[in-house]
Every structure is written in C-alpha cells, then in structure tokens.
Amino acid sequence: MAASFFQDVEMAPPIEVFQLTRRYNEDTFPQKVNLGVGAYRTDDGKPLVLPVVKTAEVAIASDTQNHEYLPIVGLPAFREAAKKLILGEDSRALAENRTEGIQCLGGTGCIRLCAEFLKKILKYDTVYVSKPTWGNHRTIFKHANFSNIKEYRYWNPKNRGLDLEGMLEDLNGAPEKSVVILHAVAHNPTGVDPTPEQWKEIADVCEAKKLFVLMDNAYQGFASGDLDRDAYAVRYFVERGFELFIAQSFSKNFGLYNERTGNLCIVTKTPEVLSQVRSQCEILVRTMWSNPPNHGGRVVATVLNNKSSYAEWKAQVKTMADRIQQMRQLMYEKLRAKGTPGTWDHIIKQIGMFCYTGLNVDQVAHLQKQYHIYMLKEGRINMCAITSKNVDYVVDAINDAVVNIGNTQVS
Structure with a gap:
C-alpha cells in the first residue's frame, strides 16, 4: 500500500x-x-x-424566518447596535458616518480579519503585542504572514502592576507602519489596566510614532459592571481622532461563547474612505468564512435594540x-x-x-x-x-x- x-x-x-x-x-x-x-x-x-438571552432565543425561535445567507459583512441591526455600544450614542464618529461594522466569528475572527487587512491591503509587516498577552494574538498575526512580531513591556513583576515606563519606551522605539494591539479593558492575562492619565501618555506615543492601533475589546461591561467605564480607552482614542480597528467580542458579556459572535468596528478620519475599506474587507471575508452565522448576531441585536431587554441585560x-x-x-x-x-x-x-x-x-x-x-x-x-x-x-x-x-x- x-x-x-x-x-x-x-x-x-x-x-x-x-x-x-x-x-x-x-x-x-x-x-x-x-x-x-x-x-x-x-x-x-x-x-x-443569561435569562435575557433565553428570552431573546425564544422570540427568535417563534419568529418565522428562513435560513438565507446574511450579507458578507453581517446582520445590519447587529452591526449598528454593536458600534453604538462601544462608541457611545453621542459619538462624533457615528454622527459623522466615519464608522463601519463587520460581523466576524467572535473576537478571534475580528483580529484575524484585521491582520489580513493590515498585511495584504496596507502592507504592514510589524506588530507589537504586550508582554504578556492573550496567547492567540501572536499566532494570528504569524499565520497572517507578519514577519516581525514584537513585544512591548507591560507587566511589572516587582509591583505586580503596569510597567508604563517600559511600555512607552518600547512603543517609542517602534518603526512607522507598525501595528500595536492594545487591550481596551481588563487586560488578558494580567487584569492590569492603565489609568486615564496613562492612556493619554500611551495615545501620545501612538500618535507621534504613527502606530496603527488595534483595540481588543472582549470584556465591555463584564469587567467593571459599567458599560461606559469599560469603553473609556476606546472612546478616548476615537475622540482624539485616531483611525483604528476595534475587535468586539460578545462571548463574555452575553455568554455566547459557542456562537462566535464578534464585530469589527472600523473608525476612519473621514467617511469617504469607508466604502473602499469595506469592499476590501468583503473580499477577505469571502475567502475566510464567506458569511457570518445568524443566531448569535440576532440574539445581540434583539437585546440591544429593545429598551427593556437592554436594561435587563445591563443588570445581568x-x-x-x-x-x-x-x-x-x-x-x-x-x-x-x-x-x-x-x-x-x-x-x-x-x-x-x-x-x-x-x-x-x-x-x-x-x-x-x-x-x-x-x-x-x-x-x-x-x-x-x-x-x-x-x-x-x-x-x-x-x-x-x-x-x-x-x-x-x-x-
């Protein structure tokens, strides 16, 4: 044989x-x-x-629907609600139509789409991850063919807190056209977050060095219990005028672990470039998962777009x-x-x-x-x-x- x-x-x-x-x-x-x-x-x-998720699922199950493909970029009601959740109802970026949402396979799918876009479309080849970081960050960018995967200091073992000086020094040494992954809230694995004053220093360096920021946002609301507080870093960078990607996961705060429900929130300086960015993301999605699944996105959309369900979810x-x-x-x-x-x-x-x-x-x-x-x-x-x-x-x-x-x- x-x-x-x-x-x-x-x-x-x-x-x-x-x-x-x-x-x-x-x-x-x-x-x-x-x-x-x-x-x-x-x-x-x-x-x-979550009880609110059970209720939403019952409503979805009793609603007559077919199983046609979703649009490549996902369920519109989900994408719009997810953007408002992270950016805030009063976000200037939303009002100025400078945002886009793309439904992905969990936060992991968001980050993989980012990596593919940054490598293939923007031609970036260097990414900085925190030391330590979530184990999949490095692997995702490696498999997206990034040649240079570097670390910036983050954890200080002596005081078991943030090594801000080391972090800023390492980011200051990053070459232009580098990507930096920042944990939006509840850093994984350390649980150590910068203060608002420290976030300003970090943003100053990212702006001065022209680093492309990818915010990994897996724990909004789930970290402190306050949705707005947990969105502070993202909203601060957006208000300062950064163009960035935000990888939103609904695994933790909705308990939708096996539904792989994520949203890639894209923020640009002007609305004119969004259609180009979206068109390239559509091609990349088509080659990876083609269309996102429906169920998790519908659950999130059902809850976030209903006033009483939204209040119930926040309490849970x-x-x-x-x-x-x-x-x-x-x-x-x-x-x-x-x-x-x-x-x-x-x-x-x-x-x-x-x-x-x-x-x-x-x-x-x-x-x-x-x-x-x-x-x-x-x-x-x-x-x-x-x-x-x-x-x-x-x-x-x-x-x-x-x-x-x-x-x-x-x-």
Missing part, C-alpha cells in the same frame, strides 16, 4: 488552555478545581445562560461583574487571614475575569499535582471559577505552594 500523504506531518504543540481542560475533565479527584478556562461560572461552578452583566469582584475580595481576605507570605493587594487591584497571581511555574505544577487545581503555567486564574464553596481549599493550596515551593515572583 502506498505511503500516507500525511506521513511527514509533525505533531503540533498542544494548546495549553484546552489541554488543561482535558486533563481536568479526566481527573476523578472530587475536590478538583479548574481555574484555567476563560468562561463565566456561577457560584455553583456552572456555566450561565453587572451581576456577573459584581460576583467576580466579590470573589476577588473574598480570596484576598482569606489569604491575608491565612498569613500567606507576600503581598496580595494585586488580586483586588486587578480588574475583570482574570487574575495574574504571581505564582511561578513550579508552584502552579505543585497545585496541579498535589491539589488537582488547574491553572495556566503563567499563574493566570479565572476569578469567577473561585466560589464560596472552593475558596478555602484553593487558599490553603496556594498557601502551601508559596510556603514550600519558593517565592511568588513571576518573570
């Missing part, structure tokens, strides 16, 4: 977060805890379908955000009460779903081996996977790791 066409295909390295979940699922230990997966959990450790988003903040406070207080060595203020200073604990690789391995607690090797944990039922067990385990496996500095 002839040799396989695939015999020389190498095994790809495992994707850490999915491998972690697989190990957790195979683990039979009764007190096991999965702090790795980036999805909301209730205090019972269960996934949540705040409930999720509040629970995360409560778990931060609870975990912090219990670590303090336990007398766990080190400073743990960063747990309550960070924002959003993730906490960059400061635990090192050896301590993370110890937690998994001895306590069946699963987290990414960099020490990032999902704060809503902490519950009132498992927090004592997790705190006891962390205390043991810190006391017996060394210091808590992460490089």
Whole structure:
C-alpha cells in the first residue's frame, strides 16, 4: 500500500488552555478545581445562560424566518447596535458616518480579519503585542504572514502592576507602519489596566510614532459592571481622532461563547474612505468564512435594540461583574487571614475575569499535582471559577505552594 500523504506531518504543540481542560475533565479527584478556562461560572461552578438571552432565543425561535445567507459583512441591526455600544450614542464618529461594522466569528475572527487587512491591503509587516498577552494574538498575526512580531513591556513583576515606563519606551522605539494591539479593558492575562492619565501618555506615543492601533475589546461591561467605564480607552482614542480597528467580542458579556459572535468596528478620519475599506474587507471575508452565522448576531441585536431587554441585560452583566469582584475580595481576605507570605493587594487591584497571581511555574505544577487545581503555567486564574464553596481549599493550596515551593515572583 502506498505511503500516507500525511506521513511527514509533525505533531503540533498542544494548546495549553484546552489541554488543561482535558486533563481536568479526566481527573476523578472530587475536590478538583479548574481555574484555567476563560468562561463565566456561577457560584455553583456552572456555566450561565443569561435569562435575557433565553428570552431573546425564544422570540427568535417563534419568529418565522428562513435560513438565507446574511450579507458578507453581517446582520445590519447587529452591526449598528454593536458600534453604538462601544462608541457611545453621542459619538462624533457615528454622527459623522466615519464608522463601519463587520460581523466576524467572535473576537478571534475580528483580529484575524484585521491582520489580513493590515498585511495584504496596507502592507504592514510589524506588530507589537504586550508582554504578556492573550496567547492567540501572536499566532494570528504569524499565520497572517507578519514577519516581525514584537513585544512591548507591560507587566511589572516587582509591583505586580503596569510597567508604563517600559511600555512607552518600547512603543517609542517602534518603526512607522507598525501595528500595536492594545487591550481596551481588563487586560488578558494580567487584569492590569492603565489609568486615564496613562492612556493619554500611551495615545501620545501612538500618535507621534504613527502606530496603527488595534483595540481588543472582549470584556465591555463584564469587567467593571459599567458599560461606559469599560469603553473609556476606546472612546478616548476615537475622540482624539485616531483611525483604528476595534475587535468586539460578545462571548463574555452575553455568554455566547459557542456562537462566535464578534464585530469589527472600523473608525476612519473621514467617511469617504469607508466604502473602499469595506469592499476590501468583503473580499477577505469571502475567502475566510464567506458569511457570518445568524443566531448569535440576532440574539445581540434583539437585546440591544429593545429598551427593556437592554436594561435587563445591563443588570445581568453587572451581576456577573459584581460576583467576580466579590470573589476577588473574598480570596484576598482569606489569604491575608491565612498569613500567606507576600503581598496580595494585586488580586483586588486587578480588574475583570482574570487574575495574574504571581505564582511561578513550579508552584502552579505543585497545585496541579498535589491539589488537582488547574491553572495556566503563567499563574493566570479565572476569578469567577473561585466560589464560596472552593475558596478555602484553593487558599490553603496556594498557601502551601508559596510556603514550600519558593517565592511568588513571576518573570
């Protein structure tokens, strides 16, 4: 029999977060805890379908509709509502018709479309990502054939906060025609965000160096519980006159993880160029997924375009955000009460779903081996996977790791 066409295909390295979940699922230990997966959990450790989403889905299911293709750029009602959500009802960019929305396959699809456009149409070849950043940023731009994928300093392990000086220095050293990915709110994985004053300094450098800004916006409302507060950075850059891409994800704030619902919001200086930009994006979309799926976009549009549903959704988003903040406070207080060595203020200073604990690789391995607690090797944990039922067990385990496996500095 002839040799396989695939015999020389190498095994790809495992994707850490999915491998972690697989190990957790195979683990039979009764007190096991999965702090790795980036999805909301209730205090019972269960996934949540937002009540407002259930209501919208019932309405959609009972509405007579066909299954024709959506336009290449997606459902108009979804795209318009998504733009207003991130830019604000009173946005000058909206009023001046300088914006476009393109429905994508989640935030990941938005970023991939950005990468393809920036490489193929604008001929960019250098992108700067934060150190550390969401693991898929580098991979997406690599597969879009960017030759230069560089890092700017972000996490300061000494104070477990933002390394603003290092960030500005690195961005100042970036060549023109470079792309910079900025996390709009609730930085993944660190949970550390710039202050409004620091955002001004960052914008000053991006403007002076003529860097193209891509804002990754995965957590609006879900981070602080306040939609406007979480949109601060995006709206500030837009008001300053930046042309930029904004990758919006509705996985977290709508709980639509498996519906892959995203919107690429495009902001330009003038309305005249939008039709050209859209036309090129249509060609790129046609070669990747051709048309977006309907269901997630209709759910979001149904909720955002109905006054009472919108109010209900905002309240439910705040409930999720509040629970995360409560778990931060609870975990912090219990670590303090336990007398766990080190400073743990960063747990309550960070924002959003993730906490960059400061635990090192050896301590993370110890937690998994001895306590069946699963987290990414960099020490990032999902704060809503902490519950009132498992927090004592997790705190006891962390205390043991810190006391017996060394210091808590992460490089």
